[in-house]
Amino acid sequence: MTLISSVSLRRVLDSRGNPTVEADVLTESGGFGRAAAPSGASTGEYEAIELPPSEAIAAARRLAIPRLEGEVHTGDQRAVDTTLRAADGTENFSEIGANSAVAISMAAAKAGADTLGLPLYQHLGGAFRGDNFPIPLGNVIGGGEHAKEATHIQEFLAAPVGAPSVAEAVFANAKVHGRASELLDERDVPAAKGDEGAWAPPISDAEAFEVMEEAVEDVADDLGFEIKFGLDVAASELHSEEGYDFGDEVKSTAEMIAYIAEMVDEYDLAYVEDPLDENDYEGFAELTDEVGDRTLICGDDLFVTNTSRLQDGIDAGAGNSILIKPNQIGSLTDAFDAIELATEHGYDSVISHRSGETEDTTIAHLAVATDAPFIKTGTVQGERTAKLNELIRIADDAV
Ligand SMILES: O=C(O)[C@@H](CO)OP(=O)(O)O
Numbered sequence: 001m002t003l004i005s006s007v008s009l010r011r012v013l014d015s016r017g018n019p020t021v022e023a024d025v026l027t028e029s030g031g032f033g034r035a036a037a038p039s040g041a042s043t044g045e046y047e048a049i050e051l052p053p054s055e056a057i058a059a060a061r062r063l064a065i066p067r068l069e070g071e072v073h074t075g076d077q078r079a080v081d082t083t084l085r086a087a088d089g090t091e092n093f094s095e096i097g098a099n100s101a102v103a104i105s106m107a108a109a110k111a112g113a114d115t116l117g118l119p120l121y122q123h124l125g126g127a128f129r130g131d132n133f134p135i136p137l138g139n140v141i142g143g144g145e146h147a148k149e150a151t152h153i154q155e156f157l158a159a160p161v162g163a164p165s166v167a168e169a170v171f172a173n174a175k176v177h178g179r180a181s182e183l184l185d186e187r188d189v190p191a192a193k194g195d196e197g198a199w200a201p202p203i204s205d206a207e208a209f210e211v212m213e214e215a216v217e218d219v220a221d222d223l224g225f226e227i228k229f230g231l232d233v234a235a236s237e238l239h240s241e242e243g244y245d246f247g248d249e250v251k252s253t254a255e256m257i258a259y260i261a262e263m264v265d266e267y268d269l270a271y272v273e274d275p276l277d278e279n280d281y282e283g284f285a286e287l288t289d290e291v292g293d294r295t296l297i298c299g300d301d302l303f304v305t306n307t308s309r310l311q312d313g314i315d316a317g318a319g320n321s322i323l324i325k326p327n328q329i330g331s332l333t334d335a336f337d338a339i340e341l342a343t344e345h346g347y348d349s350v351i352s353h354r355s356g357e358t359e360d361t362t363i364a365h366l367a368v369a370t371d372a373p374f375i376k377t378g379t380v381q382g383e384r385t386a387k388l389n390e391l392i393r394i395a396d397d398a399v
């Protein structure tokens with residue numbers, strides 16, 4: 001019933017104005033799914049390969065689509081993704097592109113759900129999903145690779161840990177974003193926006209900590225529940241042989257660990273992503289040892305949604321949380337496997353968007369389907385609100 005009858009691919013725009021791959025999957029009984037690949041700017045060295053979209057589309061048409069059409073059932077997601085891997089034949093999707101692979105994988109899941117008459121989260125997660133929702137981590141102030149002349153730390157993220165519902169959490173993050181704008185205004189700081197819609201002011205990281213602290217406190221007082229904040233340091237982007245470059249200062253690994261640990265305690269941070277370079281399992285382990293009992297230390301570029309890199313991290317005691325980006329690894333099955341391995345070892349999964357996004361809402365469903373404790377998908381801007389509003393709809397049984 002869910003047999004794939006056709007797969008079509010095209011180039012569409014992403015939020016940065018770059019072309020990306022969109023896939024449509026149709027099943028024999030009329031099910032339809034459409035999905036588009038996101039794209040990173042601060043990409044990890046070990047991510048699956050994103051090819052130029054026209055190359056990825058041509059290769060997938062030649063190698064993958066003939067193996068899917070009339071052959072594979074969308075109801076069996078693992079079969080879809082195994083077929084994509086076999087068609088590609090490499091470890092990192094460098095033949096058909098992780099962008100073609102992930103678009104087809106997600107579109108097939110949606111076609112499967114549509115054929116079965118289920119919301120996507122239920123098709124992926126089963127009958128008992130849909131009551132628990134992730135806490136949205138919302139990018140409020142940022143710089144790094146997402147905005148020039150702004151903070152060195154890539155993202156300062158609101159974390160509404162005390163919100164009574166996912167909708168209230170989503171609205172709280174938007175309020176923090178608004179309050180941060182007022183506070184920057186009061187300081188006479190002009191602020192453009194970065195790729196994800198976060199404010200990108202020309203201020204120091206120290207000032208950004210102050211603005212965030214005040215913004216979350218003000219909104220928490222106003223709404224009456226606890227809001228913390230966290231960081232994506234994206235430290236690989238700051239790192240070279242000399243150390244971590246903060247403009248006026250270069251920090252050694254030991255200084256970096258001490259700095260992050262100090263910030264965790266000074267600001268009661270709920271979350272710290274990529275505090276150290278993507279090759280530094282040892283540094284991650286040291287920091288986790290120091291502060292992992294009171295905050296999440298999350299690996300993005302470190303783990304790249306890859307079970308083998310995650311297993312190395314588990315063995316080393318590096319981090320206590322993993323960022324999950326389906327396009328980093330190329331398929332929903334691989335993303336699921338990473339989440340399952342993480343859960344088994346007490347690592348929290350944070351389902352994540354990329355800085356280049358589309359209106360695609362798959363990750364909202366993925367977060368609910370896997371009972372993930374967190375989702376990182378921005379705060380404002382259409383390609384971010386697409387996911388946030390989908391979470392609200394799922395909670396309202398309106399998908
Ligand atoms: O580093 C990150 O976590 C992401 C998303 O915020 O950025 P990018 O997609 O550029 O890798």
Ligand SMILES: [Mg+2]
Pocket residue numbers: 232234273274300301
């Ligand atoms: Mg990151």
